[in-house]
Amino acid sequence: MVTQIMSDTDHDDAGTTAARGADGDVLRVTGLTVEYVTDGDPVRACADVTFTLRRGEILGVAGESGSGKSTLITALTRLQRPPAVTTAGSIVFQPRDGGAAVDLVTASPRALRALRWTSLSIVLQSAMDALNPVMRLGAQFADALRTHDRSLGNDAAWARAAELLATVGISGDRARSYPHELSGGMRQRASIALALACGPELVVMDEPTTAVDVVMQRQILAQVLRLRRTLGFAVVFVTHDLSLLLELADRIAIMYAGRIVELGTASELYDDPRHPYTRGLRDSFPPLRAPLRRLTGIPGTPPDLRRPPSGCPFHPRCAARFEGCDTHLPELVTKGGHAVACRLHDPTQRPQPAPGTSTGGAR
Amino acid sequence: MTTTEAPAPVRTAPGGPPAAVRAVRRWGFLLRRLGFYAAAAAAAIVLNFLLPRLMPGDPSSAIVEELQRVSGQQVPPETLESIRAIFGDPDQNLGEQFLAYLGQLARFDLGVSVVNFPVPVSELVLQALPWTLLLVGTTTVLAFVLGTGLGVIAGWKAGSRLDSILTPLTAFLSSVPYFWVALLALWVFGFVLGWFPLSGGYDANLAEGFNLPFLASVMHYGALPAATIVFSAFGGWLLGMRNMTVTTVREDYVLLAQAKGLSRGRVILRYAARNAMLPSFTGFAMALGGVIGGALLTETVFSYPGIGYLLFESLNKRDYPMMQGVFLIVTLATLLANLLADSLYVVLDPRIREQG
Numbered sequence: 001m002v003t004q005i006m007s008d009t010d011h012d013d014a015g016t017t018a019a020r021g022a023d024g025d026v027l028r029v030t031g032l033t034v035e036y037v038t039d040g041d042p043v044r045a046c047a048d049v050t051f052t053l054r055r056g057e058i059l060g061v062a063g064e065s066g067s068g069k070s071t072l073i074t075a076l077t078r079l080q081r082p083p084a085v086t087t088a089g090s091i092v093f094q095p096r097d098g099g100a101a102v103d104l105v106t107a108s109p110r111a112l113r114a115l116r117w118t119s120l121s122i123v124l125q126s127a128m129d130a131l132n133p134v135m136r137l138g139a140q141f142a143d144a145l146r147t148h149d150r151s152l153g154n155d156a157a158w159a160r161a162a163e164l165l166a167t168v169g170i171s172g173d174r175a176r177s178y179p180h181e182l183s184g185g186m187r188q189r190a191s192i193a194l195a196l197a198c199g200p201e202l203v204v205m206d207e208p209t210t211a212v213d214v215v216m217q218r219q220i221l222a223q224v225l226r227l228r229r230t231l232g233f234a235v236v237f238v239t240h241d242l243s244l245l246l247e248l249a250d251r252i253a254i255m256y257a258g259r260i261v262e263l264g265t266a267s268e269l270y271d272d273p274r275h276p277y278t279r280g281l282r283d284s285f286p287p288l289r290a291p292l293r294r295l296t297g298i299p300g301t302p303p304d305l306r307r308p309p310s311g312c313p314f315h316p317r318c319a320a321r322f323e324g325c326d327t328h329l330p331e332l333v334t335k336g337g338h339a340v341a342c343r344l345h346d347p348t349q350r351p352q353p354a355p356g357t358s359t360g361g362a363r
Numbered sequence: 364m365t366t367t368e369a370p371a372p373v374r375t376a377p378g379g380p381p382a383a384v385r386a387v388r389r390w391g392f393l394l395r396r397l398g399f400y401a402a403a404a405a406a407a408i409v410l411n412f413l414l415p416r417l418m419p420g421d422p423s424s425a426i427v428e429e430l431q432r433v434s435g436q437q438v439p440p441e442t443l444e445s446i447r448a449i450f451g452d453p454d455q456n457l458g459e460q461f462l463a464y465l466g467q468l469a470r471f472d473l474g475v476s477v478v479n480f481p482v483p484v485s486e487l488v489l490q491a492l493p494w495t496l497l498l499v500g501t502t503t504v505l506a507f508v509l510g511t512g513l514g515v516i517a518g519w520k521a522g523s524r525l526d527s528i529l530t531p532l533t534a535f536l537s538s539v540p541y542f543w544v545a546l547l548a549l550w551v552f553g554f555v556l557g558w559f560p561l562s563g564g565y566d567a568n569l570a571e572g573f574n575l576p577f578l579a580s581v582m583h584y585g586a587l588p589a590a591t592i593v594f595s596a597f598g599g600w601l602l603g604m605r606n607m608t609v610t611t612v613r614e615d616y617v618l619l620a621q622a623k624g625l626s627r628g629r630v631i632l633r634y635a636a637r638n639a640m641l642p643s644f645t646g647f648a649m650a651l652g653g654v655i656g657g658a659l660l661t662e663t664v665f666s667y668p669g670i671g672y673l674l675f676e677s678l679n680k681r682d683y684p685m686m687q688g689v690f691l692i693v694t695l696a697t698l699l700a701n702l703l704a705d706s707l708y709v710v711l712d713p714r715i716r717e718q719g
Contacts (some may be wrong), residue, residue, distance in 0.1 A: 079622055081613075116624030129615040132634055134641075134712060143633070144623040178713040 026234045027053040032089035034075045045071040047258040058235040060249030062242045068258035069238045073206045121195040123205040127187035131179035138175030164193040185216035205237045257313035264338035274340040276320045400702045407694040416451040423450035434480045449474045473688035478680045484688035495669030499654045502592040510600025515636045518608025537598025545591045545664040559587040562666035588665040607639040648704025655696030
């Protein structure tokens with residue numbers, strides 16, 4: 001049923017941590033490009049996105065609105081709808097049991113449906129809208145469970161739904177409730193329980209905590225971490241909230257104008273942000289435990305993707321830009337597992353005389 | 364504490380409202396609706412009682428005179444009493460008259476038809492009712508099922524070839540006036556081609572009853588009027604359902620249903636169509652309420668022996684007792700159908716149950 005088998009030659013080293021053994025990876029995304037096909041020129045919402053997700057890892061993806069995060073999510077899960085089209089790249093999913101790897105970009109609808117929920121599930125941004133308003137909660141669990149396990153009876157599926165709800169702290173008898181009878185936080189937790197129903201290896205989460213208050217946000221994140229420890233699924237967690245990712249994620253990818261501009265561990269990004277944009281993001285929220293420091297925003301607005309800037313897309317807003325930034329598109333280059341796409345960190349491109357002080361240290 | 368009544372709590376304590384509270388809310392909703400419909404029915408009956416009495420002069424005397432003129436004989440005393448109960452008796456006060464009127468209604472005595480003297484109105488209505496239910500009832504349901512089904516298919520793949528042909532074509536067809544469609548069909552298929560009879564509901568030469576030749580003739584006579592009704596009505600359902608499906612398909616819960624790997628049929632039926640049909644269903648309920656009134660144009664064009672034709676005839680011949688009777692029956696039937704629809708809607712949309 002598997003349509004395409006990943007060959008080793010596809011695994012080009014475009015800046016990810018390719019040194020790791022392939023068996024430790026659950027997802028390898030290479031050169032993923034998603035365009036919105038319009039009457040005019042296509043709008044490139046994701047450009048040449050490359051990363052590797054290890055088994056059981058939480059990869060955070062952070063960026064402003066319009067940076068291509070949500071486009072990335074729907075492309076990863078093949079849930080995108082026209083006019084969004086994946087025009088290049090591959091998303092290779094490696095099943096845990098040593099089965100053949102599948103390229104999700106080219107997989108047939110049938111092969112894809114077999115993977116859905118059992119291997120690859122999703123938590124959507126707004127749990128208010130993600131649950132069918134006219135179906136009882138338990139029925140929405142049961143149909144997923146029974147689709148992927150034909151031998152499961154209806155009563156058993158409902159019992160399993162109650163168990164799953166209990167794992168996120170919702171009393172099992174709420175399975176008989178309709179979504180509108182639950183609070184926003186409960187609905188979001190139910191969505192997470194639903195995503196875990198069939199024991200997936202990869203859960204994609206699209207800003208799952210934006211619609212709930214901070215107390216509920218913390219509870220939900222703690223639950224995700226606890227469930228990840230016991231169940232061992234990997235997570236791609238997309239949000240605009242970098243501070244949240246710093247606490248939650250193992251590694252973080254920063255997206256800007258559809259590109260990954262920096263990718264590293266949470267501590268690397270916090271202590272040593274290399275891209276001027278990452279530094280700007282980090283300096284735009286206050287640290288909880290560190291001494292106070294001056295907060296600075298990032299001047300300007302994200303670029304219009306219909307008319308992306310030439311060269312590095314960040315250069316119009318970049319305080320550290322130098323000659324050539326407006327013409328040369330920097331590659332994502334990995335140094336010691338920490339990747340950055342900025343000419344400041346490319347010895348061959350870096351300007352010889354140190355420019356203004358703003359290009360200097362981490363702060 | 365505010366003085367206004369607090370809205371129903373959206374956020375409930377963990378565990379939510381107990382089952383008993385939910386049951387009270389659900390039945391409370393139905394009881395409120397029931398009260399509303401009882402009030403509407405009472406208003407209809409009172410209006411039906413008052414209208415002839417508000418007319419200048421003495422309508423019942425006029426009707427009695429008309430009866431005597433048409434039949435050429437003296438009106439029997441019990442008929443006179445029945446007419447006075449319905450159309451007013453100048454010698455009695457309104458209270459007494461109303462009680463007498465209610466008594467008449469309870470006995471389903473709607474007076475005597477002037478044109479078909481001395482056949483009671485109730486008997487004529489009961490004769491016409493099955494024909495209307497058969498023709499208009501089945502076609503209303505058929506048009507709804509057909510239009511809604513095609514609408515889901517067109518809306519699911521909006522912009523597909525099917526959608527881009529079906530939708531504009533339907534919009535064009537459903538804007539053609541119904542009487543024109545009916546007349547054209549009658550002329551082409553009944554008169555020119557001679558495939559279908561020109562008028563009536565069955566072959567008058569056959570014995571009425573549940574025998575095969577008679578039922579076959581009913582089908583044969585009903586096919587053309589039925590086809591015109593379905594032809595004209597299904598487009599509206601199709602367009603409404605298609606547009607609702609287009610919006611529903613973009614909902615996150617449909618996306619999530621796809622992400623769950625459910626079969627396409629299940630995603631379309633249980634997630635997309637199930638939600639998209641809720642507004643259509645309201646329209647369908649209204650249409651069902653209108654069934655009893657009959658399709659006036661259809662039954663007139665095809666001389667079909669239903670309620671609509673009965674009303675048309677009585678209007679032509681100024682048969683007031685007949686009109687009064689039909690109006691009352693139609694009003695009550697509409698209310699009953701709407702009550703039924705309301706109750707079904709409660710089953711279809713759980714969110715309605717807790718609101719007023």
